[in-house]
Amino acid sequence: MSPRPAPDLNSRRDQVIRVARDVAERDGWPAVTMRRLAGELGVTQPVLYSAFDSRQALVDAVALTGFSDVAAALDAVDATPMSRMRAYLDFAAAHPRVYEAMFSLPSGLAFAADDTPEPLQRAFAGIREAFPDADGTRAEVAWAALHGLATLQAGGRLPERLAQARLDLTHRMLTDPSTDHRTGAPPKDAS
Numbered sequence: 001m002s003p004r005p006a007p008d009l010n011s012r013r014d015q016v017i018r019v020a021r022d023v024a025e026r027d028g029w030p031a032v033t034m035r036r037l038a039g040e041l042g043v044t045q046p047v048l049y050s051a052f053d054s055r056q057a058l059v060d061a062v063a064l065t066g067f068s069d070v071a072a073a074l075d076a077v078d079a080t081p082m083s084r085m086r087a088y089l090d091f092a093a094a095h096p097r098v099y100e101a102m103f104s105l106p107s108g109l110a111f112a113a114d115d116t117p118e119p120l121q122r123a124f125a126g127i128r129e130a131f132p133d134a135d136g137t138r139a140e141v142a143w144a145a146l147h148g149l150a151t152l153q154a155g156g157r158l159p160e161r162l163a164q165a166r167l168d169l170t171h172r173m174l175t176d177p178s179t180d181h182r183t184g185a186p187p188k189d190a191s
Contacts, residue, residue, distance in 0.1 A: 020037060034058075067117070067119035067123045080130060081174060092146075145174065
C-alpha cells in the first residue's frame with residue numbers, strides 16, 4: 001500500500017475559507033467555530049489548524065477574499081463613479097457577513113500602511129479610479145460614504161425605498177463641485 005499523498009495546503013485553505021463564508025452568510029459569525037467547520041468539512045480540528053493557526057487568521061483570510069471579490073466586482077464595471085458605487089453597494093448587500101469580516105469584525109489586516117495586503121490595495125484602487133485626485137483623499141471619502149451607506153442599509157437603519165435617492169445624492173456630492181452639499185441642489189446665486 002502506497003502512502004497517502006499530502007494534502008495541498010492551498011487547496012485546503014480555500015476549502016475552509018469557502019465553508020466559513022457559507023456558514024457565516026447562513027448563520028452569522030458566531031456560528032463560525034473551528035469545531036463547526038471541522039464537522040462541515042468532515043475533518044478533525046487539527047486539520048483546520050494546519051491551515052489556519054487561529055479563528056482570527058481564518059476571519060482575516062475571509063476578509064481578504066472579500067476584498068479580492070469587491071475589487072473584481074469594481075473591475076467588472078466601467079470606471080464611472082455611479083457604476084463603481086453601485087457595484088460596491090451591490091457586493092455589500094449580496095455578501096453581508098463577508099462585508100462584516102472586511103470592516104466590522106476585529107482584524108489583523110493593515111489598512112493604509114506600507115504592508116497593506118494586495119487585495120485591499122486593489123479594492124481601494126477600484127474606488128480611486130472612479131474618484132481620482134492627487135493624494136487619494138477623494139477616494140477615501142467616497143469609500144467612507146459607501147461604507148456608511150452599506151453598513152446602515154445592512155443594519156436596516158435606512159429605509160430601502162430611498163436607497164436610489166441616497167445613491168444619487170452621494171454621487172452628486174462626490175462628483176459635482178458646484179453642488180450645495182447640505183441640500184444636494186445647485187447653490188443659489190449669492191447676489
